[in-house]
Amino acid sequence: MxxxxxxxxxxxxxxxxxWRLVKFGDVAIQQKKTVDRENTDLTRYVKGEHMYSEDLHLREWGELQDEYLGPAFIRKFEEGDILYGSRRTYLRKVAIAPFDGITSNTTFVVKANEELIDRDLLPFIMLSEGFSQHSIRNSKGSVNPYVNWKDLASYEFLLPxxxxxxxxxxxxxxxxxxxxxxxxxxxxxxxxxxxxxxxxxxxxxxKGFSRACLRDLIQIKHGFPFKSEYWSDDDGQLPIVVTIGNYDYEGGFRFFDTKIKCYSGDYPEDYKLNPGDLLLAMTCQTPGGEILGIPGIIEDKDRLYLHNQRMGKVEVINKNIVTLEYLYLLFLTDDFRRFLFSSASGTKVLHTSPSKISEYEFFLPPLAxxxxxxxxxxxxxxxxxxxxxxxxxxxxxxxxxxxxxx
Incomplete structure (x- = not known):
């Protein structure tokens, strides 16, 4: 393939x-149909978070009875319409609606002008680099930039x-x-x-295994507060500071599509990381706290990594009882996640601590x-x-x- x-x-x-030069507004029509949510047969809604970057397929949505929706959720869309996230357009959220539903007025609902363009071609044009860059350049605001339809409609391109x-x-x-x-x-x-x-x-x-408590098996060491004035972009030589932003939601670290922070200052030798070291995220600033408690193991043998604050390095007290690799799997389980969230503190920023983590109990199998x-x-x-x-x-x-x- x-x-x-x-x-x-x-x-x-x-x-x-x-090919002829056309404007996006010539081939695309913005839909502004509204819905009275108290008097509608529609049952599904789509938020911006339900749409994925550069993915035309809508994979998630909500049901109207699931949660309270603010007054902005009044826009009706129909099956086959294109949904475009007008906020933070650098995320490039374009999705084809697989059903009729409701979205907010910050999501543009778009139909193709089928006299000029095939309806199935329009979403691909909206994923093109030219369209995306035009949308980004014409966005207004800094914290939560947005684009207006009239600015989007002015985009010019060659249409076959x-x-x-x-x-x-x-x-x-x-x-x-x-x-x-x-x-x-x-x-x-x-x-x-x-x-x-x-x-x-x-x-x-x-299975007849005995229960154990983490406090009897591990120690958790906090990282070092590396000074931000010595952080720099990756030059291929400086040690990499492992940060919360490098965690993958599903476990492990990502250093290929996230910003890498390197360190040019002095630091204690104790905070160097070795291949096989296991780190836990001890805090999380994302709305759902998805990163909190996620584990990651250092695998790269060719670069030096540093243990940053807000991450706990897990050290096994007795390796004849439990291994770090097994603990990594344990920390990925839903049971551990539920325990962690039940004891976490904070609202916007969630925190845990070595003492809280150490109270977790589980069935401990033999090493084999x-x-x-x-x-x-x-x-x-x-x-x-x-x-x-x-x-x-x-x-x-x-x-x-x-x-x-x-």
Whole structure:
């Protein structure tokens, strides 16, 4: 599949002599139908957070009875309409509605002017780099920038003759199908990981294992408050300060798509990290506290990493009883997460502490069992990482394809 997509990209040699310059407002129509939520048959709503960056597929939504919605949620959309996040447009949120529903007035509801453009081509144009950069440049405000429809409508681009549209759509759709297939594989592998955690780490009450408390097994060491004036961008040589922003929501660290902070000042030697060191996020500023308590293991052997404050380094007291790799899996379980949130302090910023974490109790299996579960988890995790890498590559190819045309 990937080879076929590369051939399609490499084979594009478009003659644009008969393409014509149009404005986005010529081919796109903003919909402003409103809904009385107290008197409607519509049951679903879409928030900005339900839409993912550069993903035309709407994968989440809410039901009207789920929660209170503010007065801004009055905009009606219909199946096939395009939803566009007008706030923080650098997030590039464009989604095709799979049903009729309600959204807020800060989400533009867009229909294609089908006299000029095929309805299925318009969302791909809205994902193009030219459209995105125009939207970003014309956004107003600094904290929560937004774009007005009239500014969006002024975007100019070359539109191919209409008899080209179906062929171009099919190429784009095929590239999107490749990405979707990879997402399915990745999703199934992640589901297996969750099953391993649930059945082989959490639900051990019938296996005859004794219970243990973390305070008898581990110590947690806080990180060092590295001075911000010595932080710098990555130059490939300086040590990397591992921050809360480097955590992956599903466990582990990300240093490939997040901003890397390096350190040029002096620091105590005790705060150097070694491959295999396990860190826990001790605080979280995101609205749902998703990062709080998430574990990560240092894997890179080629760079020096530093232990920053607000992260706890987990050290095992007796390695003949429990391993760090097994504790990593334990910290990923829903049971541990529920315990952590029940004892966390703070409202906007959630905090935990070594003393709170140390009170967690669980069934402790023997080392042989621990290692077998760790090995099984690692094998499935390799599949997930491979699928994520493939998905990332296909995403780049998809963007390249769209930008070569528009």
């Amino acid at each position: 990937e080879a076929a997509l590369k051939n399609q990209i490499g084979g594009l040699n478009l003659n644009r002599s008969d 003759p209409k008899d080209w549209h179906k062929e171009i759509i099919e190429i784009f759709a095929e590239a999107d199908r490749y990405r979707e297939l990879t997402k399915v594989v990745c999703g199934k592998a992640k589901s297996v990981l969750r099953t391993i955690l649930e059945e082989k780490v959490t639900n051990l009450n019938e 069992y621990q290692q077998s579960v760790v090995n099984e988890y690692k094998q499935v995790e390799k599949v997930v990482r491979g699928a994520l890498s493939l998905e990332n590559n296909q995403g780049h190819m998809f963007k390249s394809l769209v930008n070569q045309v528009f």
